[in-house]
Amino acid sequence: MKVQRMKLSEEGLNRFFGSLEAQIMEIVWGRGEVTIKEVQASLDEELSFNTVMTVLNRLSDKGHLKKTITGKGRNRLSSFQPVQSKEEFIQEQTRAVTEGLVHEYGPIVLNHLFNAVEQADPKLMDLLEARLEEWKRGKS
Template identity: 45%
Template sequence: MKIHHFKTNESGLNRFFGALEAKIMDILWDGAEKSIKDVQQKLEREQEKLVNFNTVMTVMNRLVAKGVLKKRLEGRSFAYSPVLSKEQFIDTQSKELTHELIEEFGPLVVSHMLDALEEADTELMEKLEQKIKQLKKET
């Protein structure tokens, strides 16, 4: 699944999703399958205000259409769950974004990524060194 709109002016999941979509995904990543009603009630508790059932249903079904959620019939309603764990989703999207940036801007992106490492912790730098050594061995 590829998220087509990455928002640089946002943070966290809001870079990939609208505000309500991100809240719904967080709720679904937090546990077992949930119905629209379950998600609506959880949103109401978190926001301390009423949330329209039809709005939640529309957003959840859009997330299914985007390939982020899956649904299965359970009795007379549907149970929804994420296709990927939150960690898998972030890994997949960051990998896709990195490949697109490198494909489009090449060495410039790599240079900026290396510049950003000045702010990185030592553990991340060591992982990068190990990865570069591994890549050199494979070529």
């Protein structure tokens, strides 16, 4: 599931989610399956049950969480599971962003990417070089 909006001014998961959504996703990814009360108890700040329930339901509606309801009436319990792992989510989002930028602004993006890799970490440049060599061998 592709995130509809990415916030460039934010960092980490806050680029893809609101800050409370990001905190909740971290909790769900860390535990695998959670109830509303478990999430509420795990948050740094005290929030109402209804606030946490609303955010979990919205994350479910957006396709990030799977909601399961068991029991009936007063014994009804909602639990939530991530649809994909944190790693899968990040992989999918970064791929979508990269493909979109390369499609729209190819040469500019490649130049900026090269400069960013060169400045960030020499090991990334080695990885880039290895991937290019692998690509060249496949083209032969």
